[in-house]
Amino acid sequence: MDDLFPAVRSVATGLLYDEELMLQHRCLWDPEFEECPERLRSVLERCRELGLMERCERLPCRPATEAELLMFHTQSHLSTAAGTSGCRDVEALQQLSSKYDTVFFHPSTYKAALLSAGSTLSLVDAVIDGTVRNGMAIIRPPGHHAGPSEFNGYCYFNNVALAALRAAQRRLKVLIVDWDVHHGQGTQRAFYDDDRVMYFSVHRYEHGEFWPGLREGEYDCVGDGPGLGLNWNVPLNGTGMEDQDYLAIWHRLLLPAAYEFAPDVVLVSAGYDAALGCPQGEMRVSPACFAHLTHSLMSLASGRLAVVLEGGYCLSSLAESAALTLRALLGDPPPPLPALLPPCDSVEETILNVVSSQRRSWGFLTLYDTYHPAPGGGGGGGGAAAAPDQHIPVVEYRGDPPPADATYPTIGACPVQSEEEKERYRRELDQLREDTDLTVAPCRLVVAKTHHHHPNPMNGVIRSESVAALMQGCLEVGGGADACQEDGITEAIDAVLEDRAVAGFCACIEPDGPAAARHALSRCQRLLVVDWRDSPLCVAPDWGLMVPCPSDAEAVVLTISGGGCEVVNLHHDQKTTAELSPTVEPLLSWAGADRIRTPLMLESPSPDVSWESGEAVALLTQLLLPLAYQLCPQLVLLLAPAVPPESAALAEHVTHHLRALAGGRLVVIGSDACLPPLLGRPPRPLPPLGAPSLAALANLRRALRRQGQHWPALAEMKRVPETALEGRKPSTYEPFH
Ligand code: X5A
Ligand code: ZN
Numbered sequence: 001m002d003d004l005f006p007a008v009r010s011v012a013t014g015l016l017y018d019e020e021l022m023l024q025h026r027c028l029w030d031p032e033f034e035e036c037p038e039r040l041r042s043v044l045e046r047c048r049e050l051g052l053m054e055r056c057e058r059l060p061c062r063p064a065t066e067a068e069l070l071m072f073h074t075q076s077h078l079s080t081a082a083g084t085s086g087c088r089d090v091e092a093l094q095q096l097s098s099k100y101d102t103v104f105f106h107p108s109t110y111k112a113a114l115l116s117a118g119s120t121l122s123l124v125d126a127v128i129d130g131t132v133r134n135g136m137a138i139i140r141p142p143g144h145h146a147g148p149s150e151f152n153g154y155c156y157f158n159n160v161a162l163a164a165l166r167a168a169q170r171r172l173k174v175l176i177v178d179w180d181v182h183h184g185q186g187t188q189r190a191f192y193d194d195d196r197v198m199y200f201s202v203h204r205y206e207h208g209e210f211w212p213g214l215r216e217g218e219y220d221c222v223g224d225g226p227g228l229g230l231n232w233n234v235p236l237n238g239t240g241m242e243d244q245d246y247l248a249i250w251h252r253l254l255l256p257a258a259y260e261f262a263p264d265v266v267l268v269s270a271g272y273d274a275a276l277g278c279p280q281g282e283m284r285v286s287p288a289c290f291a292h293l294t295h296s297l298m299s300l301a302s303g304r305l306a307v308v309l310e311g312g313y314c315l316s317s318l319a320e321s322a323a324l325t326l327r328a329l330l331g332d333p334p335p336p337l338p339a340l341l342p343p344c345d346s347v348e349e350t351i352l353n354v355v356s357s358q359r360r361s362w363g364f365l366t367l368y369d370t371y372h373p374a375p376g377g378g379g380g381g382g383g384a385a386a387a388p389d390q391h392i393p394v395v396e397y398r399g400d401p402p403p404a405d406a407t408y409p410t411i412g413a414c415p416v417q418s419e420e421e422k423e424r425y426r427r428e429l430d431q432l433r434e435d436t437d438l439t440v441a442p443c444r445l446v447v448a449k450t451h452h453h454h455p456n457p458m459n460g461v462i463r464s465e466s467v468a469a470l471m472q473g474c475l476e477v478g479g480g481a482d483a484c485q486e487d488g489i490t491e492a493i494d495a496v497l498e499d500r501a502v503a504g505f506c507a508c509i510e511p512d513g514p515a516a517a518r519h520a521l522s523r524c525q526r527l528l529v530v531d532w533r534d535s536p537l538c539v540a541p542d543w544g545l546m547v548p549c550p551s552d553a554e555a556v557v558l559t560i561s562g563g564g565c566e567v568v569n570l571h572h573d574q575k576t577t578a579e580l581s582p583t584v585e586p587l588l589s590w591a592g593a594d595r596i597r598t599p600l601m602l603e604s605p606s607p608d609v610s611w612e613s614g615e616a617v618a619l620l621t622q623l624l625l626p627l628a629y630q631l632c633p634q635l636v637l638l639l640a641p642a643v644p645p646e647s648a649a650l651a652e653h654v655t656h657h658l659r660a661l662a663g664g665r666l667v668v669i670g671s672d673a674c675l676p677p678l679l680g681r682p683p684r685p686l687p688p689l690g691a692p693s694l695a696a697l698a699n700l701r702r703a704l705r706r707q708g709q710h711w712p713a714l715a716e717m718k719r720v721p722e723t724a725l726e727g728r729k730p731s732t733y734e735p736f737h
Pocket of ligand 1: 102142143144145153154155180181211272273310311312413
């Protein structure tokens with residue numbers, strides 16, 4: 001069925017690194033040059049310390065061939081680089097280096113750069129061939145600034161662009177996520193008008209004042225020709241950006257766009273210069289956050305994810321962040337993050353700018369209403385003032401065009417922190433490391449046996465033998481002689497909260513959700529319940545009355561159901577019903593002691609149809625995940641009994657993303673459709689996303705507006721200008737899955 005991918009499918013994580021050539025390449029004339037061998041050493045050391053190395057499958061590094069490099073680079077570029085190989089004339093090397101913007105040549109540079117590019121190609125081949133499920137290339141020199149004949153910003157050959165070209169030649173659709181703090185102009189240019197590759201970059205920009213400071217790093221550069229809409233720039237116009245800023249960008253832009261694009265393989269230009277303490281980025285992303293960024297990308301492309309090291313110059317935050325990325329690739333749930341605040345105003349502004357430029361190319365962005373800009377250019381200065389709910393996108397480029405024919409300084413090109421500043425960051429990172437819970441329970445999964453009600457332990461709920469095989473070695477609870485189903489569920493929740501198992505599973509067709517929630521709330525303070533039923537007939541009656549919530553606790557119940565609405569009303573008490581119009585169905589209600597938060601409603605696409613993928617992805621990324629990260633639950637309960645076959649893939653995605661919360665402490669009560677991701681398997685691809693129905697989006701928008709009063713992390717639903725310009729044409733590519 002999937003003939004572009006060979007049938008071999010390993011679950012291993014591939015790892016590539018080299019401890020010879022890649023450690024020789026260094027700047028001979030500036031001991032402070034930050035792109036240094038210690039970078040690799042520190043990453044490898046931390047991966048060893050955390051026991052990650054032996055869990056990976058090591059793949060050999062190898063040099064790229066000339067033919068491979070010529071996919072992107074020019075012959076003369078190769079000759080210039082080759083000319084430096086083994087050169088003993090340091091002055092000549094320094095002289096050559098000064099012709100390029102922040103680049104140094106060492107006698108080993110050429111060979112190390114060949115090895116970087118070749119290793120990246122090997123990794124992407126292994127991922128595509130299914131030799132490994134995913135993997136990481138811990139390499140240097142980096143690549144994303146290199147052009148066809150440009151050495152630039154510590155880069156010689158564009159490793160990730162070459163890998164993307166290889167994948168595209170193998171007729172695959174590629175997503176490149178570039179979270180290095182610098183704009184990867186080399187990669188952007190390589191695919192600007194290419195419909196096979198979507199490029200998504202988040203970078204420090206400061207209106208063009210931050211290196212490389214090009215106009216093309218601005219948000220309105222969205223691609224050209226067949227690539228229109230496939231280039232995403234998310235410029236950060238300030239420093240100090242934190243986890244909530246990056247995760248908001250992921251949830252509100254990257255994830256829904258990626259689901260809509262539906263890549264066959266995902267490449268990450270993984271620089272760690274946005275990590276806390278890096279003198280280049282001056283951002284404040286925590287190491288644990290990189291595990292979250294990685295985990296969410298593992299939901300795409302059947303988990304075919306290749307992570308490739310780019311920048312990152314604070315050795316301790318680089319090492320920790322890269323190691324936690326690798327740990328996520330290995331399938332460990334990301335470490336819990338503290339409750340997230342909403343993104344800062346500057347990032348909110350940037351997100352709305354991006355939405356304004358991309359809205360016409362992407363179905364999910366119809367979530368944003370439009371307004372007709374006042375004639376005469378509107379926005380910025382001059383025209384009529386914007387209404388409070390209108391966003392006016394402005395480009396305020398303050399960069400200088402690069403000088404033609406410049407010589408560049410070869411010494412003192414890197415920012416240096418004072419000893420005092422370094423010490424401050426060191427302490428802050430030590431503290432973060434101490435506070436970050438990397439506990440992994442001895443057992444991946446606890447399974448509640450429910451024989452009393454169902455003579456067959458799984459009552460046919462666990463259908464496939466392969467799933468049953470996955471469950472070998474799981475902790476079993478419940479099922480004693482007079483045990484009832486509830487005992488099993490209670491014991492599974494206890495096992496997860498006591499860290500005897502990471503996650504829990506209870507096969508169950510008619511779960512008593514409120515009973516499970518009541519028990520959980522007797523053991524923890526913050527609980528998220530996702531009550532997802534295919535039919536409103538089985539949605540639990542009013543949660544608010546059935547789960548008295550202790551005053552020091554907070555519980556959110558998100559109810560998602562398909563089906564007709566007149567039935568829904570029967571299942572809600574007076575207070576809730578009053579909020580329901582006859583044509584909507586309930587989506588979210590809050591179970592508090594005696595307060596009920598505004599229930600959230602989403603119009604049913606049609607009375608007896610389950611959720612369409614496009615709508616579900618909008619719901620998941622725009623509402624569920626931002627809300628969940630703000631709540632910061634200690635436990636997540638997913639009630640998903642009897643998932644119909646057409647929703648099985650969706651159930652895997654919901655399960656996968658929910659595993660990012662609470663350190664993976666997720667108990668699923670319901671169908672075995674959710675099992676593979678509970679065991680760390682990537683969710684299978686969703687069927688092609690239809691455009692979300694306008695009615696569903698209108699209700700989601702309303703819900704976001706209303707819930708936004710309680711959950712500041714939810715998007716402010718501003719309107720963006722309507723544009724007459726035509727957007728991206730549907731891809732000529734057939735979906736492969
Ligand atoms: C790969 C990377 C940064 C170059 C900065 C030059 N390059 N000022 O992070
Ligand atoms: Zn960088």
